[in-house]
Amino acid sequence: MHEVRGSNPLMPIEIKRVKLSFRHKTWRTRHILWRGVECYIHIVEVEGSSPSAPTIKWSPLGLKVWDFAEGIKDEEQKLLAIDLKSQIHYLVQLQTLDSEIYALKSEKDAKPGEVKALELAFEEKKQRLAALEKQLLDLQKQRKERELELSVKEEAAKKLQGQLYSLKTNKEYQVMLLQIQDAKADGSLIEDKILELFDQADKAKAETEREKQRLKEEEGLFSEQKKKIEERVKAIDDRLAQLDAQRMQAAPSIDQKIYAQYERILQSRDGLAIVSAKNNSCHGCNMLVPPQVTNLIQMYERLITCEVCNRILYIDE
Numbered sequence: 001m002h003e004v005r006g007s008n009p010l011m012p013i014e015i016k017r018v019k020l021s022f023r024h025k026t027w028r029t030r031h032i033l034w035r036g037v038e039c040y041i042h043i044v045e046v047e048g049s050s051p052s053a054p055t056i057k058w059s060p061l062g063l064k065v066w067d068f069a070e071g072i073k074d075e076e077q078k079l080l081a082i083d084l085k086s087q088i089h090y091l092v093q094l095q096t097l098d099s100e101i102y103a104l105k106s107e108k109d110a111k112p113g114e115v116k117a118l119e120l121a122f123e124e125k126k127q128r129l130a131a132l133e134k135q136l137l138d139l140q141k142q143r144k145e146r147e148l149e150l151s152v153k154e155e156a157a158k159k160l161q162g163q164l165y166s167l168k169t170n171k172e173y174q175v176m177l178l179q180i181q182d183a184k185a186d187g188s189l190i191e192d193k194i195l196e197l198f199d200q201a202d203k204a205k206a207e208t209e210r211e212k213q214r215l216k217e218e219e220g221l222f223s224e225q226k227k228k229i230e231e232r233v234k235a236i237d238d239r240l241a242q243l244d245a246q247r248m249q250a251a252p253s254i255d256q257k258i259y260a261q262y263e264r265i266l267q268s269r270d271g272l273a274i275v276s277a278k279n280n281s282c283h284g285c286n287m288l289v290p291p292q293v294t295n296l297i298q299m300y301e302r303l304i305t306c307e308v309c310n311r312i313l314y315i316d317e
């Protein structure tokens, strides 16, 4: 009968289990280290049911102990302080894990963007090669058109040449001679153009070959960088799994209400919920922490937050 005044069955258990039991409200008689002395305590909702040792109750801030021999209030305050101090200690430990988790998640979130940028840069290079190849084809096409044009002109000059001796008058002869000269002159201009197009096509071909080689090297580099990013994401996932496991172990030490407050701040303040207020400054937003606030933090009566960034403040001791 644990809930009957004075009953105190001796059921030793580790202090760690006491806290867990409190959390789940399995109220039982427990064994606890209190002020460095091992004692059996009786945890009940009725004060004074355990005359041989302090009665312990659960409060939102932690364990409350009533020591009837020394007065209830002082001891309650002392234990509250001790407990809030340890809660802050657990929060700081949790924050160390969460800071790493937040940094890794941010890094991981940026990775798809990095891959996209690499793909875009590579795609641009591919397009540059495609443009060079098209330019080469255009030059070859223009040359073929000019060659066709030249053969037409040559054919015409040849035809006129054939007709030249069948002409009756000297005037007709002179006119046709001029026409032949014009056709030949046109042909000569076209020939120059063809030579120029040959020259341009050679240069374009060399440039295309160089670009192809460059692209091949770029492709190797691109695959290498992409692989590196994939490997990094895998390493981040592995580390996150480790950190999550550590977090699962660390979180139950923290009171649910305090944990909920911490989580809220963590979500809204870039993964940083608890910060040192060393040297009268908030290490979250660098704003001034007045001495009276520093005093409040050190009293450990309640959680104190920064008035500017709303993060929980603590003092390194």
Ligand SMILES: [Zn+2]
Pocket: 282, 283, 284, 285, 286, 287, 306, 307, 308, 309, 310, 311
């Ligand atoms: Zn702040």
